[in-house]
Amino acid sequence: MVYEALDFYDLDSQLTDEEIMVRDMVRGWVDAEVLPKIEKACSEGVFPDEWRVALGEMGVLGAPLEGYGCPGLSYVAYGVICRELERGDSGLRSFASVQGSLAMYPIWDFGSEEQKQKYLPGMASGDLIGCFGLTEPDYGSNPGDMITKAEDKGDHFLLNGAKMWITNGTISDLAVVWAKLDGVIRGFIVETGDEGYSAPEMTGKYSLKASVTSELVFQDCKIPKDRILPGVKGLKGPFSCLNNARFGISWGALGAAQACFSSAKEYSLSRIQFDHPIASYQLVQNKLAWMLREITKGQLLAFELGRKKDNGSWIPEHISLAKMNNVDIALEIAREARDIHGANGILDEYCIMRHMANLESVKTYEGTHDIHNLILGRHITGIQSFTRSL
Amino acid sequence: MVEIAVLLKQVPDTNAKIVVVNGRVDESAIASWVTSPYDEYAFEAALQHTEAAGGSITAITLGPARADKVLKDAAALGVTKLVRIWQDDWQDLDSNQVQSALANAVTAAGADLVYCGKQSADRNQGSTGPGIAEILGAACITEVSESDSAGSYLRPTASGSERVTVSSPAVVTFTKTQNELRRPNVRGIMMAKRAQIEVVGGDVSASQVNFNGHSSPAQKPPGKTYEGSDSVPEVVGLLRDEAKVL
Ligand SMILES: Cc1cc2nc3c(=O)[nH]c(=O)nc-3n(C[C@H](O)[C@H](O)[C@H](O)COP(=O)(O)OP(=O)(O)OC[C@H]3O[C@@H](n4cnc5c(N)ncnc54)[C@H](O)[C@@H]3O)c2cc1C
Numbered sequence: 001m002v003y004e005a006l007d008f009y010d011l012d013s014q015l016t017d018e019e020i021m022v023r024d025m026v027r028g029w030v031d032a033e034v035l036p037k038i039e040k041a042c043s044e045g046v047f048p049d050e051w052r053v054a055l056g057e058m059g060v061l062g063a064p065l066e067g068y069g070c071p072g073l074s075y076v077a078y079g080v081i082c083r084e085l086e087r088g089d090s091g092l093r094s095f096a097s098v099q100g101s102l103a104m105y106p107i108w109d110f111g112s113e114e115q116k117q118k119y120l121p122g123m124a125s126g127d128l129i130g131c132f133g134l135t136e137p138d139y140g141s142n143p144g145d146m147i148t149k150a151e152d153k154g155d156h157f158l159l160n161g162a163k164m165w166i167t168n169g170t171i172s173d174l175a176v177v178w179a180k181l182d183g184v185i186r187g188f189i190v191e192t193g194d195e196g197y198s199a200p201e202m203t204g205k206y207s208l209k210a211s212v213t214s215e216l217v218f219q220d221c222k223i224p225k226d227r228i229l230p231g232v233k234g235l236k237g238p239f240s241c242l243n244n245a246r247f248g249i250s251w252g253a254l255g256a257a258q259a260c261f262s263s264a265k266e267y268s269l270s271r272i273q274f275d276h277p278i279a280s281y282q283l284v285q286n287k288l289a290w291m292l293r294e295i296t297k298g299q300l301l302a303f304e305l306g307r308k309k310d311n312g313s314w315i316p317e318h319i320s321l322a323k324m325n326n327v328d329i330a331l332e333i334a335r336e337a338r339d340i341h342g343a344n345g346i347l348d349e350y351c352i353m354r355h356m357a358n359l360e361s362v363k364t365y366e367g368t369h370d371i372h373n374l375i376l377g378r379h380i381t382g383i384q385s386f387t388r389s390l
Numbered sequence: 391m392v393e394i395a396v397l398l399k400q401v402p403d404t405n406a407k408i409v410v411v412n413g414r415v416d417e418s419a420i421a422s423w424v425t426s427p428y429d430e431y432a433f434e435a436a437l438q439h440t441e442a443a444g445g446s447i448t449a450i451t452l453g454p455a456r457a458d459k460v461l462k463d464a465a466a467l468g469v470t471k472l473v474r475i476w477q478d479d480w481q482d483l484d485s486n487q488v489q490s491a492l493a494n495a496v497t498a499a500g501a502d503l504v505y506c507g508k509q510s511a512d513r514n515q516g517s518t519g520p521g522i523a524e525i526l527g528a529a530c531i532t533e534v535s536e537s538d539s540a541g542s543y544l545r546p547t548a549s550g551s552e553r554v555t556v557s558s559p560a561v562v563t564f565t566k567t568q569n570e571l572r573r574p575n576v577r578g579i580m581m582a583k584r585a586q587i588e589v590v591g592g593d594v595s596a597s598q599v600n601f602n603g604h605s606s607p608a609q610k611p612p613g614k615t616y617e618g619s620d621s622v623p624e625v626v627g628l629l630r631d632e633a634k635v636l
């Protein structure tokens with residue numbers, strides 16, 4: 001079956017020639033190299049190394065960053081890349097998001113010149129993998145209270161603590177780790193092989209099975225003084241990275257939704273019950289029309305947000321809205337698509353159940369659905385309701 | 391060092407729905423255009439040839455402005471010499487006209503070798519490569535499935551295969567090979583942004599072929615349905631004698 005991307009308002013016609021070429025390059029690669037292999041990767045719980053190599057060769061890692069071997073594409077192009085990758089699998093998009101927005105971006109924005117030169121070219125080419133350590137076992141939605149700490153020991157820093165749920169952890173060459181130095185959150189670059197550092201893989205996931213998720217453990221982990229990111233202090237550091245990653249997710253989730261829609265449409269046209277294709281029944285058409293409606297609205301949000309990222313007129317709340325909405329509708333679309341596929345919808349022959357399970361993670365990471373509601377609530381009312389004295 | 395002219399034709403996507411309106415294919419209804427698949431094999435062979443032997447490629451297409459896309463795609467793979475042949479008053483060029491316009495561009499490019507598909511995915515005439523060879527007085531090798539930079543080519547046939555070498559000038563037309571056209575990368579795509587396409591017209595003699603109209607394939611007759619085990623012998627008989635699939 002040839003993939004026909006739903007684009008009801010023909011929004012892709014607003015892309016530049018180069019953006020279309022980037023889209024077609026990634027889409028063609030996903031068709032040829034990802035879709036035939038994704039189920040095996042999921043059942044084995046691995047992120048195939050050849051995908052790392054290919055993403056590096058295509059040159060899409062760190063898409064919107066400029067200089068130091070990075071692609072220097074527009075944010076819209078970055079969004080399109082995420083959408084096409086996630087049409088394949090959210091785990092694949094997660095790899096690219098973490099590498100580009102969570103590991104390369106903080107080095108690019110807050111790193112020293114030496115740090116940029118040392119790490120960014122290798123990360124853009126896929127030779128070096130990065131991860132991002134913010135979440136801790138006891139601090140998820142409120143990372144500000146993290147307990148991982150760094151101490152200045154004169155000629156080195158000493159890190160102690162643990163991070164959890166870290167994408168790419170075990171397979172990464174370097175980790176951008178957020179820890180408190182004298183009570184202030186700072187970013188540190190920890191390299192695999194640093195004394196006192198380990199990154200054991202977490203197992204047993206039903207979701208994002210083709211993505212590596214790990215713990216990061218720091219036990220008197222000694223790192224040189226030049227590994228601190230000099231350019232940022234406080235939660236602003238990790239949050240600026242999250243803004244970029246969340247932007248990518250708002251596009252990516254649409255890719256998963258489009259894949260589910262496309263499969264549901266095909267299936268409903270070919271599945272005969274009560275002598276007619278199920279697509280000819282009003283209840284099924286209502287579901288398809290609802291999917292089309294939500295995908296189209298999500299696309300309009302994503303495109304407009306992309307333009308705002310490119311012209312600098314965005315605020316973080318714009319990103320919260322798009323991340324929250326587009327993941328939410330993608331998950332609902334996956335569920336409706338599962339229903340339209342009947343029993344077949346639970347098989348690995350179709351992409352539906354995999355996307356649905358993946359999107360459960362996507363709904364939680366990078367700010368849970370409700371945390372984004374709270375961000376918008378604060379924006380509307382001026383009153384924060386994340387916490388209160390009980 | 392070798393100079394290769396690669397001929398790339400833009401055709402409707404092989405999955406595109408073709409609609410005929412008033413006896414002519416409605417181009418505006420074609421959602422996506424692509425480079426003709428056999429031309430892509432020729433292009434990949436040319437890329438590998440110049441990588442191994444040194445030299446350069448000129449990508450040539452004949453078509454209206456939309457055909458710039460195939461040249462931009464070629465630019466994203468590193469080709470810098472890009473030529474589109476077109477004149478706005480051209481319509482329904484016949485094979486002779488196409489061949490002579492392309493042959494002129496090949497000569498202007500100073501190419502030793504011409505690589506192209508054995509036929510285009512839309513017209514399927516298969517006349518372009520041999521016709522250009524005739525005009526240029528060049529050797530012609532058709533339906534090549536394997537090539538190398540030493541100028542050796544493999545032609546598969548139903549009863550075996552034939553390996554030939556050729557001295558330039560030569561026109562080589564490609565069938566499917568083992569080597570799919572490589573994917574571009576972002577760096578190449580950004581280079582393509584700056585690519586300059588040279589648009590040339592040309593004198594072509596009057597067309598000898600009059601275009602009378604396109605038509606869609608005839609509707610398939612409805613299938614026959616057989617029910618029950620009694621009909622098995624009849625169905626087996628039809629499959630054997632009529633459909634000749636048993
Ligand atoms: C597959 C996967 C990969 C991940 N990758 C990374 C990574 O690479 N790096 C990283 O640092 N982290 C990563 N995470 C962690 C992720 O960011 C956290 O899971 C997320 O921030 C939520 O934290 P939590 O799981 O501790 O949930 P909690 O914060 O415990 O939330 C549980 C529930 O409580 C709700 N809740 C919390 N606070 C409030 C409140 N104030 N008001 C109302 N409701 C509230 C939440 O919305 C949620 O429904 C990953 C997670 C997953 C699942």
